[in-house]
Amino acid sequence: xxxxxxxxxxxxxxxxxxxxxxxxxxxxxxxxxxxxxxxxxxxxxxxxxxxxxxxxxxxxxxxxxxxxxxxxxxxxxxxxxxxxxxxxxxxxxxxxxxxxxxxxxxxxxxxxxxxxxxxxxxxxxxxxxxxxxxxxxxxxxxxxxxxxxxxxxxxxxxxxxxxxxxxxxxxxxxxxxxxxxxxxxxxxxxxxxxxxxxxxx
Amino acid sequence: xxxxxxxxxxxxxxxxxxxxxxxxxxxxxxxxxxxxxxxxxxxxxxxxxxxxxxxxxxxxxxxxxxxxxxxxxx
Numbered sequence: 001x002x003x004x005x006x007x008x009x010x011x012x013x014x015x016x017x018x019x020x021x022x023x024x025x026x027x028x029x030x031x032x033x034x035x036x037x038x039x040x041x042x043x044x045x046x047x048x049x050x051x052x053x054x055x056x057x058x059x060x061x062x063x064x065x066x067x068x069x070x071x072x073x074x075x076x077x078x079x080x081x082x083x084x085x086x087x088x089x090x091x092x093x094x095x096x097x098x099x100x101x102x103x104x105x106x107x108x109x110x111x112x113x114x115x116x117x118x119x120x121x122x123x124x125x126x127x128x129x130x131x132x133x134x135x136x137x138x139x140x141x142x143x144x145x146x147x148x149x150x151x152x153x154x155x156x157x158x159x160x161x162x163x164x165x166x167x168x169x170x171x172x173x174x175x176x177x178x179x180x181x182x183x184x185x186x187x188x189x190x191x192x193x194x195x196x197x198x199x200x201x
Numbered sequence: 202x203x204x205x206x207x208x209x210x211x212x213x214x215x216x217x218x219x220x221x222x223x224x225x226x227x228x229x230x231x232x233x234x235x236x237x238x239x240x241x242x243x244x245x246x247x248x249x250x251x252x253x254x255x256x257x258x259x260x261x262x263x264x265x266x267x268x269x270x271x272x273x274x275x
Contacts, residue, residue, distance in 0.1 A: 017225075017229050020224075020229065021221070021224065021225045021229070024217075024220070024221055024224065025221065027202045028202050035202075036203065037202070037203045037204055037205040038202045038203075038204075039204050039205050039206075039209075039213060039249050040213075040216070040217075040220070040242075040245075041246075041249065041260070043220070043242065045228070045233075045236065049231075049233065051224075051228060052265065054265065056205060056249075056253075056258070056260065058205055080258050080259070080260070082260060082263060084265050084266045084267075086266075087228075089228075089229070089231065097266050097267075097268060097269050099267075099268050101258075101259050101260060101263060102258075102259060110268045112269070
């Protein structure tokens with residue numbers, strides 16, 4: 001399929017488990033004002049302990065002025081996007097595939113992301129992002145694809161910032177919890193002196 | 202974050218809270234005990250499916266990871 005292809009690879013300094021937890025928490029964030037709704041449609045843990053999920057997102061349909069003139073009907077509806085993902089604990093990966101299910105003839109953007117945790121570098125997660133942008137509009141596919149790729153690049157930056165925002169919130173929240181539980185541990189220790197020593201099998 | 206079904210947002214929040222806790226505390230740690238969120242999900246799911254039908258959102262019969270087939274060679 002002729003179209004535009006995008007590929008990027010980044011390492012971020014966060015443990016894979018945190019990145020995965022943040023993956024579900026990234027909306028809303030200050031960079032995602034174009035994301036209007038988010039819903040989980042489906043979830044399943046497979047017998048081999050992989051987690052399958054499907055989410056539905058609606059996003060605003062922001063087109064450049066020239067496209068608005070050519071495709072006036074397009075303005076009416078938001079873009080509906082499906083995000084399917086597989087979490088595989090065994091090989092420490094989360095793979096997500098995202099694509100729009102409407103406005104697809106105008107432009108179809110398919111994005112695949114892989115979040116990979118590496119055994120020998122536990123505080124780093126590698127993020128591989130790949131996208132394919134294509135248009136089925138006769139005679140205008142090239143400018144539409146160019147626009148699509150440019151918008152994808154800009155969205156990609158927002159997506160990373162959004163993920164980092166969610167990660168930072170998670171880290172702040174867990175710091176608070178650890179503070180609380182440290183207090184609880186202190187109290188427990190002081191009362192346990194009068195109790196029998198616990199036996200751990 | 203809002204649900205696509207205006208009346209489903211509260212149900213969505215309850216389900217999300219349950220899932221996020223289970224995901225971080227059980228699933229990621231390899232704990233295979235039963236998912237405690239299925240009832241909450243069912244209520245939420247019923248609500249969302251109704252909204253999807255009303256808004257005519259074209260997700261019926263879309264295969265899991267559908268477009269991946271074409272991209273497999275890349």
